[in-house]
Amino acid sequence: MFEVIPRLLRNGQIELNETLLFEAGDEINNYSTVPPDQKHWMMRLDVWLEKRELLLNRKFPVGILISSDTDLAATLGKQGDLLQSPLFKTTEVAFIAIDFPSYTDGRGYSLAQLVKSIYGWHGELRAVGDVMIDTVFYMARCGFDSFLIKEGHDPLLALEALGTFTEQYQKSYKLPGAADS
Amino acid sequence: MYIYDDVDQKLVEQRVAQFRGQTQRFLKGQLTEEEFRVLRLQNGLYIQRHAPMLRIAIPYGMLTSKQLRALAYVARRWDRGYGHLTTRQNIQFNWLRLEDAPDVLAKLATVQMHAIQTSGNCIRNTTTDHFAGVAADELINPLVWCEIIRQWSMLHPEFAFLPRKFKIAVSGSMTDRAAVGVHDIGLQAVESNGIFGFRVFVGGGLGRTPIVGKLIKPFVAWHDLLTYLQATLRVYNLHGRRDNKYKARIKILVKDLTPEVFANEVDAQWQLIKGGPDTVSEAFVKSIAGKFKWPEYELNTEISDTFYFSRLSADTQFNRWSRSNFHPHKVSGYAAVTISLKATGAPPGDISADQMDAVADLAEKYGFGELRISHEQNIIMPDVRKSDLYMLWQELQLLSLATPNIGFITDIIACPGGDYCSLANAVTIPIAEAIQNRFSDLDYIYDIGELDLNLSGCMNSCGHHHIGHIGILGVDKAGEEWYQITIGGRQSGALGHHPNHDLDQGLDQGLDHSGLATNGLATDSTSAAIGRVIGPSFAREQIPDVISRLINTYLRLRDSEEERFVDAVHRLGIEPFKKDVYADPLLSKPLTLSKETYV
Numbered sequence: 001m002f003e004v005i006p007r008l009l010r011n012g013q014i015e016l017n018e019t020l021l022f023e024a025g026d027e028i029n030n031y032s033t034v035p036p037d038q039k040h041w042m043m044r045l046d047v048w049l050e051k052r053e054l055l056l057n058r059k060f061p062v063g064i065l066i067s068s069d070t071d072l073a074a075t076l077g078k079q080g081d082l083l084q085s086p087l088f089k090t091t092e093v094a095f096i097a098i099d100f101p102s103y104t105d106g107r108g109y110s111l112a113q114l115v116k117s118i119y120g121w122h123g124e125l126r127a128v129g130d131v132m133i134d135t136v137f138y139m140a141r142c143g144f145d146s147f148l149i150k151e152g153h154d155p156l157l158a159l160e161a162l163g164t165f166t167e168q169y170q171k172s173y174k175l176p177g178a179a180d181s
Numbered sequence: 182m183y184i185y186d187d188v189d190q191k192l193v194e195q196r197v198a199q200f201r202g203q204t205q206r207f208l209k210g211q212l213t214e215e216e217f218r219v220l221r222l223q224n225g226l227y228i229q230r231h232a233p234m235l236r237i238a239i240p241y242g243m244l245t246s247k248q249l250r251a252l253a254y255v256a257r258r259w260d261r262g263y264g265h266l267t268t269r270q271n272i273q274f275n276w277l278r279l280e281d282a283p284d285v286l287a288k289l290a291t292v293q294m295h296a297i298q299t300s301g302n303c304i305r306n307t308t309t310d311h312f313a314g315v316a317a318d319e320l321i322n323p324l325v326w327c328e329i330i331r332q333w334s335m336l337h338p339e340f341a342f343l344p345r346k347f348k349i350a351v352s353g354s355m356t357d358r359a360a361v362g363v364h365d366i367g368l369q370a371v372e373s374n375g376i377f378g379f380r381v382f383v384g385g386g387l388g389r390t391p392i393v394g395k396l397i398k399p400f401v402a403w404h405d406l407l408t409y410l411q412a413t414l415r416v417y418n419l420h421g422r423r424d425n426k427y428k429a430r431i432k433i434l435v436k437d438l439t440p441e442v443f444a445n446e447v448d449a450q451w452q453l454i455k456g457g458p459d460t461v462s463e464a465f466v467k468s469i470a471g472k473f474k475w476p477e478y479e480l481n482t483e484i485s486d487t488f489y490f491s492r493l494s495a496d497t498q499f500n501r502w503s504r505s506n507f508h509p510h511k512v513s514g515y516a517a518v519t520i521s522l523k524a525t526g527a528p529p530g531d532i533s534a535d536q537m538d539a540v541a542d543l544a545e546k547y548g549f550g551e552l553r554i555s556h557e558q559n560i561i562m563p564d565v566r567k568s569d570l571y572m573l574w575q576e577l578q579l580l581s582l583a584t585p586n587i588g589f590i591t592d593i594i595a596c597p598g599g600d601y602c603s604l605a606n607a608v609t610i611p612i613a614e615a616i617q618n619r620f621s622d623l624d625y626i627y628d629i630g631e632l633d634l635n636l637s638g639c640m641n642s643c644g645h646h647h648i649g650h651i652g653i654l655g656v657d658k659a660g661e662e663w664y665q666i667t668i669g670g671r672q673s674g675a676l677g678h679h680p681n682h683d684l685d686q687g688l689d690q691g692l693d694h695s696g697l698a699t700n701g702l703a704t705d706s707t708s709a710a711i712g713r714v715i716g717p718s719f720a721r722e723q724i725p726d727v728i729s730r731l732i733n734t735y736l737r738l739r740d741s742e743e744e745r746f747v748d749a750v751h752r753l754g755i756e757p758f759k760k761d762v763y764a765d766p767l768l769s770k771p772l773t774l775s776k777e778t779y780v
Contacts, residue, residue, distance in 0.1 A: 106342025141338035171458040
């Protein structure tokens with residue numbers, strides 16, 4: 001069940017993807033309600049929200065997976081509540097992943113913008129699912145900084161594709177690799 | 182004309198390099214058909230009936246002689262010697278090879294042109310009034326704002342994979358010649374308390390579900406335009422339907438949520454980004470305006486008018502052409518001229534490479550080397566000295582480009598139809614020709630007056646049939662071609678849409694309209710209307726007779742020569758027209774046969 005070919009683009013490197021999605025009540029996890037305090041676990045946003053109290057002070061914080069049809073405002077509450085007590089802290093959350101069920105489903109780009117600029121997430125934002133050589137550039141501009149490249153697409157070419165354009169028109173979307181403003 | 186700086190140039194060149202790599206990967210089998218499909222669409226490349234079709238953007242309709250010559254070169258070298266102007270200020274080539282597409286795009290990049298986002302579910306080429314920048318009735322110059330929107334929308338990282346295509350139109354005049362009411366977003370310039378801004382209409386569109394756009398924001402100040410667009414697109418991107426392609430346009434979302442709720446959602450998103458980095462500054466507007474090369478008009482024009490008027494009275498044919506193809510200019514002594522691409526027998530909007538070269542030459546000889554493309558599929562020479570009109574007309578005649586029919590029944594808008602397009606149910610080009618042949622008497626078509634006749638080969642409505650005063654739609658019934666007729670559509674309000682044939686009126690009207698705008702009493706300039714179906718469909722051969730009967734009914738019932746066909750339809754309803762058409766036993770005959778196409 002473990003992947004052998006590295007395809008996770010992260011910090012300018014190509015790494016092996018060792019992430020495991022935790023399914024509550026899964027037999028593999030001995031029916032526990034939260035994953036063991038080990039590396040590489042990721043939980044769906046709704047499950048994470050529900051079990052949040054049980055996940056504090058872990059040695060290995062979990063990642064969160066957001067599906068493309070998530071209504072963030074409805075799930076997380078309006079911005080006002082969040083600004084008072086930020087929901088996602090890098091001490092509690094390893095990374096946030098947004099799923100692209102198909103590369104033509106562009107909701108993930110807007111979700112990334114909301115997670116970063118509205119909900120104030122400053123940690124790793126990962127694109128997963130139908131992530132292509134041809135889409136990582138726009139993804140990076142929308143705030144993603146790691147990319148699980150789909151099988152059949154050369155991760156090295158994807159790494160190069162982060163430099164496809166060296167100029168930009170839209171001021172609020174930085175170029176890949178540029179410092180946060 | 183907007184002149185690219187280094188950033189603009191680099192972006193189009195890097196886009197060509199990106200697409201070249203993608204095409205190579207596809208040809209080597211490293212990209213699947215499905216993966217490549219959207220990538221090629223976003224570079225203007227469709228797979229069509231005969232070959233791939235390439236759609237090239239002519240942003241806001243503006244084109245230089247040099248660019249038109251490059252298009253002629255493309256037509257000769259990679260296509261079959263002609264191109265087709267679309268209803269969205271693009272040009273299409275129908276006979277390209279996929280392998281050549283990157284070279285074509287590289288050639289276009291050398292003249293500051295591209296095919297980026299001319300297709301696919303993204304923000305398409307922004308369109309405007311084809312008289313933008315020279316019209317006498319402008320509140321703002323939409324060219325500058327269209328360029329600002331072009332830059333903002335081009336390679337936009339968040340909105341490249343929307344639920345469906347997205348079209349923006351901008352009108353800077355009080356007379357809406359950009360059809361802002363039938364676009365996903367229509368922007369109408371207005372002034373409020375001494376600041377100018379835009380009224381924002383959302384959710385208009387043709388296609389399967391024709392709807393006129395709803396006013397969701399009566400005023401967005403100019404500096405907030407881009408953040409407001411960003412908020413609107415974000416709401417659509419997150420909430421537009423993706424489960425059904427026919428319900429995916431923003432008009433369905435606006436309808437489902439109601440315009441009020443949609444407007445509130447946009448406002449909530451907008452508050453989060455308003456005043457942010459994409460806020461437009463005065464310095465930015467100035468820098469964009471400064472990158473345009475504006476015409477240097479000669480202001481001493483008294484003599485030129487005299488010669489023009491003497492020719493008008495001396496030459497009837499010139500007089501006719503001038504009445505129909507002339508548009509008033511903001512600068513006294515100049516005129517904007519429409520070159521009709523609607524000569525009988527030529528597919529509407531088609532232009533040959535030789536004609537492109539010739540028009541490019543004329544634009545340099547009788548203007549500033551600039552041209553415009555209209556959504557009615559004609560070419561505009563925007564800055565002709567009145568003293569030159571007569572010579573220009575003589576030269577155009579030699580090129581078969583002096584058809585005096587602008588705004589009349591034979592100035593037909595048509596998509597390429599079943600002869601080229603794989604989506605079409607029916608052919609359009611032979612129908613257009615049959616109608617043009619029927620209405621070949623110029624005195625008669627002038628008597629009929631202003632009439633928009635629009636023709637689409639299928640429900641995708643590329644020929645804008647819903648907003649034709651008379652609309653013709655090709656429908657498929659058991660593999661046969663039938664045509665459905667609508668009447669009473671219009672692209673903009675009844676007020677101020679008359680072609681301005683009176684030379685002296687133009688400037689006065691412009692001032693009036695500006696006056697209206699400053700007082701905040703703007704007319705409802707987006708009162709576009711969707712035409713109504715008159716009844717069961719017709720066979721191809723019947724169409725000219727149907728049109729004739731509609732016209733006869735109009736001529737009999739109009740209250741004066743001033744009342745246009747479309748106004749008469751709105752006053753009388755469709756009943757008298759319908760009754761007269763189907764009273765003809767030959768036309769009512771297929772009534773039972775094609776009942777299912779009567780929708």
